[in-house]
Amino acid sequence: MSSRTYYTAVGHFRRRINGLGRSCPVIIINEQEYNVDIQEMALWTTLNWRLLDFPQVEEEYNKLNQDCTIPALRTLENCLGRLCTRGLVASGTGRTxxxxxxxxLGGLYVSPLSENLLRRLAAFLKLTVLRGIPASQARKLFQKDQPSEEEAQVMALSRQALLSTAELVKCAELGVRDVSTDEKLMDALYNDNDTTSDNIPDMMLTAKNRERITTAVANLYLRQQIIFQWV
Known part of the structure; x- marks a missing residue:
């Protein structure tokens, strides 16, 4: 039976100045910095805020390569495998x-992004002044995101603690709303002898809320409301 595999980026991007005074890209995951070369950065950028299978990865990567020539240090498959091995890209496989x-998404941890008014204002000015886009269209940047009930639930819990998608599913199963301390989190999610952070994605495979919470996490990510982390 055929299977499907999806990929996405983990962490967030920053620029750092190296010892030679040059600007270089780094990916930050849970406060740990990872250096990347130009090809790795290009592929990570292709997957940032996207959930893609390999043909889609290849298509988006080639589009980026048309705009700025990317050094072919390795094949796309090898570069993707390298990023997965380093934990800078995550993958998931299933029959559907x-x-x-x-x-x-089950084992990835959800980290909400705070709203940055100055960044949105700068983007607004760039669109209207530099690109000539009508203000009525650019004003959409300032429209507040309207989350669904499930998305609001994910955001509320994720602002209290760093939770994986599987942990968020279990919170929905148990009706948990307060994980604001380590003690409350452990009592709510790990108060038995079987559940661990490693096996909770498998334990939530048959949960009735698995689909709606996973979909909520995916939608928030695609709308750039969250990023993913490892712990």
Missing amino acids: DFEALYDL
Whole structure:
């Protein structure tokens, strides 16, 4: 039986000045910095805020390569495998699209992004002044995101603690709303002898809330409301 595999980026991007005074890209995951070369950065950027299978990865990567020539240090497959090995890209495989999506997101930790008014204002000015886009269209940048009930639930819990998608599913299963301390989190999610952070994605495979919470996490990510982390 055929399977489907999805990929996405983990962490967030920053520029750092190296010992030679040059600007260089780094990926930050849970406060740990990872240096990347130009090809790795290009592929990571292709996957940032996207959930793609390999043909889609290849298509988006080639589009980026047309705009700025990317040094071919290795094949695309090898570069993708290298990023997965380093934990800068995550992958998930399943027999169906949703199974692959849950396998991808179940063990990833959800980190909400805070709103940055200055960044949005700068983007607004860039669109209107430099690119000539009508203000009525650019004003959409300032429209407040309207989350669904499930998305609001994910954001509320994720602002209290760093939770994986599988942990968020279990919170929905148990009706948990307060994980504001380590003690409350452990009592709510790990108050038995079987559940661990490693096996909770598998334990939530049959949870009735698995699909709606996983979908909520995916939608928030695609709308750039969250990023993913490892712990």
